[in-house]
Amino acid sequence: MRILIEKNYEKMSRRAAQIIASQVTMQPESVLGLATGSTPVGMYKNLVEMFRMGELSFKNVSSFNLDEYIGLNHKHPQSYKAFMDSQLFDHVDIGADQVHIPCGMAEDVNMECLAYEKAIESLGGIDLQVLGIGHNGHIGFNEPGSSFEARTHMVDLDAVTIQANARFFDDVDQVPRQAISMGIKTIMKSRKVMLLASGKDKAEIIQKMVHGPITPSVPASILQLHQDLILVLDEEAASLLAGGEGLYDTA
Numbered sequence: 001m002r003i004l005i006e007k008n009y010e011k012m013s014r015r016a017a018q019i020i021a022s023q024v025t026m027q028p029e030s031v032l033g034l035a036t037g038s039t040p041v042g043m044y045k046n047l048v049e050m051f052r053m054g055e056l057s058f059k060n061v062s063s064f065n066l067d068e069y070i071g072l073n074h075k076h077p078q079s080y081k082a083f084m085d086s087q088l089f090d091h092v093d094i095g096a097d098q099v100h101i102p103c104g105m106a107e108d109v110n111m112e113c114l115a116y117e118k119a120i121e122s123l124g125g126i127d128l129q130v131l132g133i134g135h136n137g138h139i140g141f142n143e144p145g146s147s148f149e150a151r152t153h154m155v156d157l158d159a160v161t162i163q164a165n166a167r168f169f170d171d172v173d174q175v176p177r178q179a180i181s182m183g184i185k186t187i188m189k190s191r192k193v194m195l196l197a198s199g200k201d202k203a204e205i206i207q208k209m210v211h212g213p214i215t216p217s218v219p220a221s222i223l224q225l226h227q228d229l230i231l232v233l234d235e236e237a238a239s240l241l242a243g244g245e246g247l248y249d250t251a
């Protein structure tokens with residue numbers, strides 16, 4: 001595990017975008033795994049900026065998002081597809097057919113999950129998976145107690161997650177109760193994983209994820225076993241990590 005600690009959210013976002021840009025520059029046909037949520041917003045802004053400056057092209061990139069709510073179609077303003085369009089896809093040169101997000105309106109959700117896994121495999125697997133982390137340690141929508149063996153599947157959202165996501169809806173009752181999510185096994189199979197976290201409110205879960213036992217009650221703790229994991233944190237999110245001169249890359 002490599003841990004990069006940046007001064008603040010802006011610097012963390014810039015650093016994360018640079019890591020994606022290096023990946024895409026070295027391997028223009030990269031398969032990226034992407035996340036939604038508040039944390040990667042600054043990273044997407046930086047990527048759009050790099051594209052506008054002519055420094056980066058997504059022409060040959062394919063992407064797979066981690067998750068989508070069940071019951072929202074891709075045009076719904078709170079769907080993860082709409083989020084990705086507005087934050088990234090509408091502003092760069094990635095083709096519509098290169099972008100993959102589970103369909104929350106699928107009639108047969110199990111078939112949709114299987115097809116999603118197949119699509120990832122058919123493109124050779126994910127080269128770089130971007131993750132955020134929930135306050136309860138979830139990654140994607142793999143909530144505490146999720147199996148480490150799961151592939152893309154349907155999940156019931158945890159009460160903590162429903163509350164946390166209510167900020168994007170008019171009221172908590174509108175937050176969908178279920179989602180389709182890549183499973184932990186799907187995530188662990190990615191060749192590289194980059195997890196981003198920012199703010200004091202993430203410090204405790206980052207500390208548990210890095211220094212705590214590997215347990216399904218903290219789903220992100222399994223990442224301790226990933227061979228190529230990079231954490232990009234701001235100082236607040238890193239504030240409860242055990243110290244040690246030279247232990248982490250700081251900027």
Ligand code: F6R
Binds near residue numbers: 039132
């Ligand atoms: C998003 C996702 C979630 C978020 C997590 C953190 O696609 O899968 O696991 O990464 O809930 O969300 P924020 O960044 O809003 O704190």
